[in-house]
Amino acid sequence: MAAETGTPTTLTLKSNDDELFSVAESAAILSVTIRNMVEDGCAGGVIPLDNVDGKTLASVITYMNGISAIPADEEKKKSYRDKFLSDKDFETLADMVLAANYLNMSCLMDAVSAKIAQVMEKKSVGWVRRKFGIENDYTPEEEAAVKEEHKWTFEGVETDDDN
Amino acid sequence: KIRDGDYAAESSAAKKVVGNSFSVPKFLREVFTEELGQASGGRRRHWLLVLAVHAVMLDSGFLEFDKKSKKVVRGFGFHSRGDLPSDLSLFYTPVPRGAFAENVIVVLKFQPLGKFMTVYGALDNGSSKRSTYSVQLNEDRLVPFLKFVWADCELDGGLSNTSPEKEVSKFWIDVKDKLVSPLLIDSYKKSGLEYLPCFTSLPADLKLNILECLSGVDLARVSCVSSELRSLASTDELWKSKYVEAFGDLDVLMFENWKSAFVHMRDFVSFKPITQSCLLQPPFEWGYCYNHQPPPLMPQLFNVQLPLWMQNFHNYGPWI
Structure with missing residues (x-):
């Protein structure tokens, strides 16, 4: 592979809105989906990624390049991931978790899932509904019942700051 | 043209079924009981899978739609349908939310083949350029579990070490992710509404991945957000x-x-x-x-x- 021959191979990835990206093979094979294509020898031309749009693919590639530049040091990789995800909004994160799933990149997937979960931590029920666009489908009686059952979880919950 | 009043009545009827139960098996049982209550043994078996898929549609906010009378169908009307035809088509329309007034119809086609039943779903707009989604169900495998959930009857010996709830949840997630959610997203697109990537639109296994990162207390509190999250977070x-x-x-x-x-x-x-x-x-x-x-x-x-x-x-x- 690239590292052995000394001449870095570049792959061309195409998003579903027809944007082209070139990325070093050594970085791209973080995605198991792409790695399988490379190993099967069908990564010669353009690799079409039908489920990822250009904006999301651009940030995934930024991540691929960033993380593969870090030598095997879990601590540093983790802090890179935290920094990489720190400024992403929820829509971007949702797109990224779908892309990471499609590309089969478990490290990115776990990091994004943890980040989304972190957003929910210690937040009120109403806040989670608004932030994640989740419809409250309980009737008032059901909601009262389910809240009563989970009363023990409301201790230390942050009060709503953006009503 | 569908009158708003019908929609409102039907959607509250659907909500009533959905709202009263929190878990998938309970919801299924209610739909089964309502529809199959008095049917005789042989005919039930074939309808069970169709009804189970129908229940997933109801749960996701679809209602059955009669193309002839242009009306939302109340109840599944199992009794008037007789035996399961070899190519059954059912039409659905999404329950309108907010500006969702446009008349969007989706069609499900059920094709039994031996012990397998393939369900195809697409927007019913007559155009050739439409996406079709499908899910294949194994009747031999699913029907015993569906029966169990419905009637709480004894499981056959060979199945006793598996959990029917788990099997049914697997079926539910499968149908939702492969068939129903894509149809819902297409319906949104069709009516010109943007379907933003929101938590609800993620596939169930990705949602579970996210919930797994939460602490126990946060996970329990998330149950209060919506009935879907309650079901996942349980x-x-x-x-x-x-x-x-x-x-x-x-x-x-x-x-x-x-x-x-x-x-x-x-x-x-x-x-x-x-x-x-x-x-x-x-x-x-x-x-x-x-x-x-x-x-x-x-x-x-x-x-x-x-x-x-x-x-x-x-x-x-x-x-x-």
Whole structure:
């Protein structure tokens, strides 16, 4: 592979809105989906990624390049991931978790899932509904019942700051 | 043209079925009971899978639509349908939310082939350029579990080591992710509404991945957000890992599920340091330790005989 021959191979990835990206093979094979294509020898031309749009693919590639530049040091990789995800909004994160799933990149997937979960931590029920666009489908009686059952979880919950 | 009044009535009827039950098996059972209640044995079997898919559609906010009368169909009307035809098509329309007034129809085609049933779904707009989604169901595998969930009847010997709830949830997630959710997203697009990537639109396994990263307390609170999240956040596997994370790998057999084990253990752990220091003396200050509640199942948990004063600790004041 690239590292052995000394001449870095570049792959061309195409998003579903027809944007082209070139990325070093050594970085791209973080995605198991792409790695399988490379190993099967069908990564010669353009690799079409039908489920990822250009904006999301651009940030995934930024991540691929960033993380593969870090030598095997879990601590540093983790802090890179935290920094990489720190400024992403929820829509971007949702797109990224779908892309990471499609590309089969478990490290990115776990990091994004943890980040989304972190957003929910210690937040009120109403806040989670608004932030994640989740419809409250309980009737008032059901909601009262389910809240009563989970009363023990409301201790230390942050009060709503953006009503 | 569909009148708004019909929609409103139907959507509240659908909500009523959905709202009263929190878990997939319960919801299924209600739909089954309502539709198949008086049908004879042989005919039921073939309709079970169709009805189960129908229930997923209802749960996701679709209602059946009669193309001839241009009306939403109340109830599935199993009795008037006779035997399962070899190519059954059912039409659905999404329950309008906000500006969702445009008349969007989706069609499901059921094609039984031997023991398999393939369900195809697409927007019913007559154009050739439309996406079709499909899911294949194995009748032999699913029907015993569906029957069990519906009627609580005995499982055959070979199936007794599997959990019907788990199998049915797997079916539910499969149908939702492969068929129903894509149809819902297409319906949104068709009516010109943007379907933003929101938590609800993620596939169920990705949602579970996210929920797994939450602490037990946060996970439990998320149940209050919506009935879908409640159903996801009740997954026993999830709670087993939360339990092990928090309290180590203990065999807890006396609870019906890992969530209640977690809740009780949590109460117990927060209570433990106090019991240890109080064991040899009467508990003068217990009123403050307990949030004024009786002790959470401690004797059952460790199977120890408590001293009499502890069993009767309610008699010790001051309780506020």
